[in-house]
Amino acid sequence: MENFSYSRPATLKEATAQLGKEHGKIAIMAGGTDIYGGEMKDNLLAPERLVHIKHLKELQGIRQGTGSLRIGASTLLSDIVESPVVQKQAPLLAMAAGKIGTLQIRNMGTLGGNLCQRPRCWYYRNNYPCYKHGGNACFSAIGENDQHAILLGGPSFIVHPSDSAPALVALGASARIVSGTGERTVPLDKFFVTPRENVRRENVLLPNEILAEIDVPNAPAGSKAIYVKEMVREVWDFALCSVAAMVTLKDGVVQDARIVLGGVAPVPYRAVKAEAALKGKTLDEASATAAGLAAVDGARPLSKNAYKIPLTQAVVKRALLSLA
Ligand SMILES: Cc1cc2nc3c(=O)[nH]c(=O)nc-3n(C[C@H](O)[C@H](O)[C@H](O)COP(=O)(O)OP(=O)(O)OC[C@H]3O[C@@H](n4cnc5c(N)ncnc54)[C@H](O)[C@@H]3O)c2cc1C
Structure with a gap:
């Protein structure tokens, strides 16, 4: 790890005054579990100064x-x-x-x-000169991509x-x-x-x-919600696929639905087609299956992650049925 200076501002105003105009030179640290324990120790980032903000009231x-x-x-x-x-x-x-x-x-x-927190892509975390590090390639596009994006990917597939x-x-x-x-x-x-x-x-x-x-x-009155996460290992791991699902039901019929996927796109992915497939329907096996299919509509898997499509369909369906 490179030497760096450390500051512990007393107020939020003092903290913002210390930040700079370029990402990476002066970095913000809260708990430090990623920026310090990951990024800096693995030499992915070498800021001149770390501004600690966790203690700020x-x-x-x-x-x-x-x-x-x-x-x-x-x-x-x-x-x-x-x-x-x-x-x-x-x-x-x-x-x-x-x-x-x-x-x-x-x-x-x-x-x-x-x-x-920054992406967990193994190429990024192993300091490959990828887009995220200022290079001009995403190594996962033709490499080991089984945990990468199936939706909204490209040019980077984190x-x-x-x-x-x-x-x-x-x-x-x-x-x-x-x-x-x-x-x-x-x-x-x-x-x-x-x-x-x-x-x-x-x-x-x-x-x-x-x-x-x-x-x-506040969650809408009468709504029910669940977060379901699939991982390689149950003990701790990042999501291969996850779903945050929230539905508002009246007499078993879906009035409103919010379905957001994790682990399958470079951003939390709002599955609007799945939401639309549910509205006005009775929440049952048929509508939950249809929502699962709609959730991955438009998915474009890479060479090793097509399994994420049926996985996501199943996780969405399972999450919804648990709310019925
Ligand atoms: C072993 C392990 C397992 C993990 N498993 C999971 C998991 O299953 N699911 C999951 O979601 N995460 C997981 N994580 C990630 C973990 O949740 C994050 O490292 C943690 O939440 C980061 O919080 P922090 O306060 O330590 O952030 P820091 O490490 O201090 O900062 C992380 C990043 O956020 C920036 N930052 C922090 N606070 C602010 C702010 N207020 N404004 C602007 N920028 C800010 C920093 O500059 C840095 O880039 C795991 C991490 C480890 C080490």
Whole structure:
């Protein structure tokens, strides 16, 4: 690891004042489980300075807003899992956060860090000169691609690794982003960017911006939700495929549905065709099967990951039937 300087600002204002104009030179650290424990130790990133933000009061805690929960970006994942208010008002988020890594990771890792973590692609993590590192190739396109994208891939075929992200997109959450010159709010389904939009980054954050807070609308009255995740190993692993599903039923008929996939695309993937296939239908074997098929409509598998298509269909169907 290269030498670097470390700063521990006292306020959010002080933290944003320390950020620069270029990604990578001055880096933000929250829990450090990815940026420090992964990126820097594996020499993927060598910032001149690390700005620590985990302790900042302005970024911590779970507050009740009007019709929503406001969760500070530096809130621990384990606090989210255990929060009675999250379990009541946004159970989908509590479920998804509970599927992240291990208890140790959830005790160190923060919500902001989970949303902003870098891809787990083995070529990226082994420092191949790929698009993500400023090169001009995606080695997975013709290489070992069994865990890569089947939807929205190209030119890079990473999948987004976060478990909290599909749940938050399904819940219609938004991100409050702060810089030294002001703040902006971005709906979470616009926060993540595909490789076609920006092949180097996975979200819209500028180098001088900090993700401050996530606003999570209360789950609609009468809705039911579930997060299902398929992994190679149950003990801990990133999703091969996951689904955050939320439905509102009236007399067994679907009034509204939100279905967001993880582990299959470079961004949390909102399966709008699956949602449309469900609306107005009785939630049963036939409609859940149809939604599973619709969820992967347009999928373009690589040489070794076609198995993700039936896997995703089955996971969507299983998730929906559990809500019937
Ligand atoms: C063994 C292991 C297993 C894991 N399994 C899973 C899993 O199953 N599912 C899953 O979703 N994740 C998993 N992870 C990833 C883990 O959840 C993340 O590493 C963790 O959530 C990151 O949080 P952090 O606070 O440590 O972030 P950091 O490591 O401090 O930061 C991560 C990235 O986010 C940026 N960042 C952090 N906070 C902010 C902010 N407020 N504003 C702007 N940028 C910010 C940093 O600059 C950095 O690029 C696993 C990690 C490990 C090591």
